Amino acid sequence: MELRERLDNQWTESAQDWIETDQAVRTGMLDRWMLSALGDVHAKTVIDIGCGEGRFSRLLSRLGATVTGVDITEALIARARALASEGETYLIGNAENLHGIADARFDLAVSYIVLVDLLDYRRAIGEAYRVLRPGGRLVVCNIHPMRSASLHNGWIRQGDKKLFYPLDDYTDEGPREWLWWGRPFINMHRTLAAYISAFLDAGFALRGLHEPTPSDEELAANPGFDDEFRAPNFIIYILEKPTY
Numbered sequence: 284m285e286l287r288e289r290l291d292n293q294w295t296e297s298a299q300d301w302i303e304t305d306q307a308v309r310t311g312m313l314d315r316w317m318l319s320a321l322g323d324v325h326a327k328t329v330i331d332i333g334c335g336e337g338r339f340s341r342l343l344s345r346l347g348a349t350v351t352g353v354d355i356t357e358a359l360i361a362r363a364r365a366l367a368s369e370g371e372t373y374l375i376g377n378a379e380n381l382h383g384i385a386d387a388r389f390d391l392a393v394s395y396i397v398l399v400d401l402l403d404y405r406r407a408i409g410e411a412y413r414v415l416r417p418g419g420r421l422v423v424c425n426i427h428p429m430r431s432a433s434l435h436n437g438w439i440r441q442g443d444k445k446l447f448y449p450l451d452d453y454t455d456e457g458p459r460e461w462l463w464w465g466r467p468f469i470n471m472h473r474t475l476a477a478y479i480s481a482f483l484d485a486g487f488a489l490r491g492l493h494e495p496t497p498s499d500e501e502l503a504a505n506p507g508f509d510d511e512f513r514a515p516n517f518i519i520y521i522l523e524k525p526t527y
């Protein structure tokens with residue numbers, strides 16, 4: 284099967300697993316970083332691009348935002364619609380072509396671990412730019428490029444002990460196949476420079492860059508999060524569409 288077809292469809296067969304999966308790393312650490320990066324969302328219009336089954340969209344909605352979630356996977360959008368409250372709209376769509384969504388329509392855009400799923404990430408970044416109003420902010424969380432380079436290898440272990448996380452083939456951008464829920468899954472790897480260049484080329488200003496780590500309380504609740512001090516799993520880019 285073509286890479287494009289695999290990327291566009293792989294979430295369909297994994298939709299139920301995703302719905303049931305443990306979201307501890309998001310709820311227990313990343314959400315805090317994402318909410319801080321977004322700032323006050325009350326009365327803001329937000330597009331959640333690659334919203335999945337809508338967990339983070341619902342959280343933003345509860346905080347007073349009006350949210351439009353877009354995702355390519357029909358089963359996930361069906362789930363999001365089933366759980367939606369007033370102020371939440373869910374659309375089946377492709378992050379690489381948000382056709383039907385007007386220019387400059389949103390105050391904020393969110394991409395919560397989605398860019399690794401996309402073939403044409405530059406086009407998707409351009410689309411996020413297009414639908415944001417001038418002065419609007421895009422907050423992107425992604426798998427850290429140091430991890431996505433070697434996702435298929437995982438930690439090198441000695442018994443239960445994690446010795447180190449191998450970084451290899453960093454400049455070799457492209458698909459990485461690994462096993463998720465027992466089936467082959469593809470994530471796209473690109474370098475840090477590739478992502479930052481794509482944001483800047485689209486017209487965004489980079490306002491912040493974070494490599495999330497747990498607070499003491501978060502670490503006490505989830506001791507496994509100590510990984511993040513050794514080999515960061517995630518990266519958050521805070522981007523702004525200029526007003527000029």
Ligand SMILES: C[S@@+](CC[C@H](N)C(=O)[O-])C[C@H]1O[C@@H](n2cnc3c(N)ncnc32)[C@H](O)[C@@H]1O
Nearest residue numbers: 294333334335354355356377378395396397400
């Ligand atoms: C890791 S999940 C993240 C879901 C959600 N953002 C969250 O944090 O819970 C990646 C999501 O990207 C979606 N996706 C993959 N390719 C896409 C595309 N081309 N356009 C829109 N969504 C896409 C998948 O369907 C899946 O819901």
